[in-house]
Amino acid sequence: MPAPLWLFADQLGPHVHDTDAHRDREVVLVESARVLRSRPFHRQKLHLVLSGMRHLADELGDRATYLRTDTYRAAIERVGPVVVHEPTSFAAADLVARLQAEGLVEEILPTPTFALPRTAFDEWAGDRETFRMEDFYRSQRRRFDVLMEAGEPVGGTWNLDAENREPPPKGVTVLDVPGPWQPPEDAIDDGVRRDLDAMDLPTVGVDGPRWFAVTAAEARRVLAHFVQERLPHFGPHEDAMLTDDWAMAHSLLSVPLNLGLLHPLDAVREAESAYRSGDVPLPSAEGFVRQVLGWREYVWQLYWRFGRDYSAKNELRARTPLPDWFRDLDAGAVTAACLSTALAGVRDRGWTHHIQRLMVLGNHALQRGYDPRELSDWFREAFVDGFEWVMPPNVVGMSQHADGGMLATKPYSSGGAYVNRMSDHCRGCAFDPRKRLGDDACPFTAGYWAWTHRHRDLLAANHRTARAVAGMRRLGDLDAVLEQESAREHF
Ligand SMILES: Cc1cc2nc3c(=O)[nH]c(=O)nc-3n(C[C@H](O)[C@H](O)[C@H](O)COP(=O)(O)OP(=O)(O)OC[C@H]3O[C@@H](n4cnc5c(N)ncnc54)[C@H](O)[C@@H]3O)c2cc1C
Ligand code: SF4
Incomplete structure (x- = not known):
């Protein structure tokens, strides 16, 4: 049997576990009590993370081993050696490296939840000392061929910010936009809620209905609904605020993207295809692509590039x-x-x-x-x-x-x-x-x-x-x- 695949809570999508390299592997998910109580996290954040991991374990059935331990190490000592994708923080990367040195991690593979590999960013960055987001964004558009035509940006311009970012329409209290798709809660959410009540962790914020996707299927549904119903309004209202409209025309995709449920390229391709079929104006499609393929990837790469001392x-x-x-x-x-x-x-x-x-x-x-x-x-x-x-x-x-x-x-x-x-x-x-x-x-x-x-x-x-x-x-x-x-x- 190949070594099991250990998934962190932000690596929950099929592009991580359902690949040719991993399809035959057992999947290990770890709920670490020490991590949960390490900081006063928002109650709803704890809910989303636990719900995401438990939903995946449920979907994978016998293929998944779900461990509740005090630390990650305690879990991996039980099931290792494992293979793992490089995690998303210096601290977790250090832990994984230590476990590898002890023989508990067989192989560390690259992070699969972003479009651009870190090695490719290093090549792009070369010996630059300043990293302009606009330069990086254009290189991303070219590399992944998003909203491009014969090597040039569609519409002849890279940046449509001037057409976006309007104030809210006059006299309205909410945007005239269909609301976000809200995933229905289920018995797994009920269990998470009960467990969180019983765990009595230090938290901030209040509990409330779940607004964000925690499964890959839910993430696809949020994306499809957003692109069809809300993306046309995204660009012009990107920077506007209304007291009674908490979501405006935003995508609410940061949670499923950051839980690794949705690949960023899938999100931008869906927006591009809606533009190409005439359903979404270019400024909105470009504005969204800029956020996901530009800003999000740029922030991710700079986290590593700027290094530990930057914080x-x-x-x-x-x-x-x-x-x-x-x-x-x-x-x-x-x-x-x-x-x-x-x-x-x-x-x-x-x-x-x-x-x-x-x-x-x-x-x-x-x-x-x-x-x-x-x-x-x-x-x-x-x-x-x-x-x-x-x-x-x-x-x-x-x-x-x-x-x-x-x-x-x-x-x-x-x-x-x-x-x-x-x-x-x-x-x-x-x-x-x-x-x-x-x-x-x-x-x-x-x-x-x-x-x-x-x-x-x-x-x-x-x-x-x-x-x-x-x-x-x-x-x-x-x-x-x-x-x-x-x-x-x-x-
Ligand atoms: C002070 C500050 C703190 C932030 N903290 C977070 C955070 O903890 N987690 C987080 O994912 N984003 C963070 N952002 C970026 C951005 O505000 C959120 O990604 C966005 O508001 C999430 O809502 P949405 O999914 O509806 O985004 P949309 O407005 O619909 O944008 C689409 C997507 O673009 C991506 N994106 C856009 N800008 C950024 C950015 N600057 N950094 C990373 N991703 C970006 C997100 O994945 C987002 O889902 C922060 C920005 C600021 C200025
Ligand atoms: S504090 Fe009041 S007046 Fe000042 S910017 Fe905020 S809402 Fe406007």
């Missing part, structure tokens, strides 16, 4: 501990409508869409100088799609600029005007996005100036941000704004 970067010397209300997702303690809505989304579903993560939660943390490492841990624990590899580039790099600009050429800090343009939050907010001083001064607007002042030397030296410093110097009430923000305790 500890703190170039802006941000040292404020996360306040309890933020850590505990206490949306009710927050007056700022945009921040309260985003925190409530994390509390209730362990998910918010990208602009809430970047321009509300991340922007707030940046302005208030939250420690980037603590913030990364928070995102990883509180979001249902949070995995180790996603955090450093997205949180340390993109959202907190703690890498000093290795990933993004300028920090994503903005005042209330951005939220006001891109959402309906300000209409129902006790603060006023145009005010920087007074009881109703918007904490994002005032916070933007206080943050610009704190980092004025750095920002003045960057031609993309120098104008902000010049603008700050023209404010007649700057000293009062700084005093107000240094005393602010309530948001």
Whole structure:
């Protein structure tokens, strides 16, 4: 008999276990109690991971061995030697390497859950020191021949952002888009819920109905529904926020993609084919391909490329501990409508869409100088799609600029005007996005100036941000704004 295949919880799809190399192997899945209780994960995240693993064990029947042990090692000692695909974090890769040195892992195969192999990225990267996402994205389009015609991008242009990213339509509270397909729960979910209640783990957030796919069949169904019904609206509303529309036209595919249930190339091919059959406009198809084949793959590759020390970067010397209300997702303690809505989304579903993560939660943390490492841990624990590899580039790099600009050429800090343009939050907010001083001064607007002042030397030296410093110097009430923000305790 060939050695069993050990699958981590983010390697659950048929492109991992149902291949010619593995079809005859027993599959080993391990529920490690120590991992489950290692951090205060969102209750719904624990549910999705356990539900995903247990559904796969159920599907595979006699082929699967499902072990509940304290540690991964204890399980592999029982069933090894095993073969395994390279896991998705430095820590797990170290463990697998140690087990191999001890003879418990027979072979480590490449990670099969991304489009571009790591070796191919290294060839592309060569001795580059800066990695522009746009360059990488174009190379991905060419390499995988996605939305291409005779070596050129279809429609003659690579980037259709200018046609995407509109504010929400005026006067609506929800987008006129069919809702996401919600997978039905079953007896396996009931069992997971019972077990999680009994395990009494440290968690954040509340339990709730399952919104995300945990089987390959569910993932295909979410993808098909998204592409047919929602993708046409994705591009224009990609960056918009509405208080009463938590999902907008987003795909909700990050969970099945990150659990390894759906291959990213299958997702982009489906979007491309809908465009080619005339069902989806090019800007929406391109916008989605850019996210999955561009951003997601770029973040994955940079996790490894930037290395272990990158997570500890703190170039802006941000040292404020996360306040309890933020850590505990206490949306009710927050007056700022945009921040309260985003925190409530994390509390209730362990998910918010990208602009809430970047321009509300991340922007707030940046302005208030939250420690980037603590913030990364928070995102990883509180979001249902949070995995180790996603955090450093997205949180340390993109959202907190703690890498000093290795990933993004300028920090994503903005005042209330951005939220006001891109959402309906300000209409129902006790603060006023145009005010920087007074009881109703918007904490994002005032916070933007206080943050610009704190980092004025750095920002003045960057031609993309120098104008902000010049603008700050023209404010007649700057000293009062700084005093107000240094005393602010309530948001
Ligand atoms: C501060 C911050 C934290 C984030 N944390 C996570 C996280 O923990 N897990 C995660 O998967 N994504 C994370 N993202 C990226 C992005 O916000 C989510 O992938 C997206 O909101 C998930 O919702 P969706 O599946 O509906 O995505 P859609 O808006 O429908 O986009 C389609 C897909 O594109 C991919 N994608 C787009 N941008 C990124 C990106 N920057 N990094 C990785 N994948 C991307 C995702 O797989 C997503 O499913 C984070 C972004 C920021 C700024
Ligand atoms: S006024 Fe400021 S705090 Fe209130 S919703 Fe708008 S941006 Fe957010």
